[in-house]
Amino acid sequence: MAGYVPGEQPARKRLIKLNTNENPYPPSPKVLAATREAVDGRLRLYPDPAATRLRTRLAKLHQCEPENILVGNGSDELLAVCIRACVEPLRSVAATRRGAATVQYFDPSYSLYPVLAETHGARRHAVRLDTDFGLPTPGADSSGSGWEPRAALSLVTTPNAPSGRGYRTSELRRLCKATDGVVVLDEAYADFADENALDLASELRNVVILRTFSKAYSLCFQRIGYAVAHADLIAELAKVRDSYSVNGLGQVAALATLSDRAYYRESIARIRTSRDALASSLEVLGFRVLPSQTNFLFVEPPALSAEDWFKELRERRILVRWFAGQRLRRYLRITIGTDDEVAALLRAAKRILAA
Numbered sequence: 001m002a003g004y005v006p007g008e009q010p011a012r013k014r015l016i017k018l019n020t021n022e023n024p025y026p027p028s029p030k031v032l033a034a035t036r037e038a039v040d041g042r043l044r045l046y047p048d049p050a051a052t053r054l055r056t057r058l059a060k061l062h063q064c065e066p067e068n069i070l071v072g073n074g075s076d077e078l079l080a081v082c083i084r085a086c087v088e089p090l091r092s093v094a095a096t097r098r099g100a101a102t103v104q105y106f107d108p109s110y111s112l113y114p115v116l117a118e119t120h121g122a123r124r125h126a127v128r129l130d131t132d133f134g135l136p137t138p139g140a141d142s143s144g145s146g147w148e149p150r151a152a153l154s155l156v157t158t159p160n161a162p163s164g165r166g167y168r169t170s171e172l173r174r175l176c177k178a179t180d181g182v183v184v185l186d187e188a189y190a191d192f193a194d195e196n197a198l199d200l201a202s203e204l205r206n207v208v209i210l211r212t213f214s215k216a217y218s219l220c221f222q223r224i225g226y227a228v229a230h231a232d233l234i235a236e237l238a239k240v241r242d243s244y245s246v247n248g249l250g251q252v253a254a255l256a257t258l259s260d261r262a263y264y265r266e267s268i269a270r271i272r273t274s275r276d277a278l279a280s281s282l283e284v285l286g287f288r289v290l291p292s293q294t295n296f297l298f299v300e301p302p303a304l305s306a307e308d309w310f311k312e313l314r315e316r317r318i319l320v321r322w323f324a325g326q327r328l329r330r331y332l333r334i335t336i337g338t339d340d341e342v343a344a345l346l347r348a349a350k351r352i353l354a355a
Helices: 029-037 052-062 074-086 095-101 112-120 169-177 199-203 231-239 248-258 261-284 306-315 339-354
Strands: 069-072 102-107 123-128 153-157 182-186 207-212 225-228 296-300 332-335
Touching: 029 248, 052 069, 052 225, 052 248, 069 074, 069 231, 074 112, 074 153, 074 182, 074 207, 074 225, 074 231, 095 102, 102 112, 112 123, 153 169, 169 182, 169 199, 199 207, 248 261, 261 296, 261 339, 306 332, 306 339
Parallel strands: 102 123, 102 153, 153 182, 182 207
Antiparallel strands: 069 225, 207 225, 296 332
């Protein structure tokens, strides 16, 4: 099998890193202080395996109960937990029940999905997004490549990655209602979008909403994610999660994050403003920029191939993301950086075009 390929984490210093969708701004000072204070004798102890305080605080934020929330080691662990709990390995089901072994996802979307499915021995079913990366109409088409309502687990990145396209809650509700199995709405980038689908977790019993503290809340290093769903579904997911998977310092940092939401509202607004400004500047230079509801832009560059742009920018110490797949190879994904990093990217782009 082919494993998941993460964005480059460079060893070289003084690189402008716009390739892994990290928040360019540091955590709140309150988060840094709380984390430092927690570095004491507690390090010898196991953390709370249920992340009770964090679940209680998240439940208050989302106006639900702690039983509706499961905290994981990043949302990646929770994706694996959902597959483990909901999907039968293909070898253990009859051909007539292949839906019980099916993990369904859109193409393109988060490239970890097929890797997790294959690791579990599940049947992978990729549903091609429209040419503008919009959602297709639910229901299998004559080729069998459309949406399968009986899939055991469906994974939907919303807003989408790598395209950045946002989806309306009404679209997602229609998709979830048309599906018998569990639908995971992976909302890693929801804080940068105009709307989110969190209400569907309380409205529909087969919906799991995934959120992360990595993208908007500057805690990639601590690996904290959580799921919101019906209490019965959360209870089943909790049975198959790893023990002590959420480290104690991460729980402390996430709690402190939730106590300083004003700080993050400001940084999120700043990223959204920078995103729109960068999109306009790149369009002036001849880039085709897709509409984005995330903290990155998906662009088709002018003059050179996207692969050549990727190499040229790297020569100038600027990292962006390029995907070699046939459908995506014409595009670059550019994370929104600080004002100085965005200015450096634009200067480099102008020099490349002038060469």
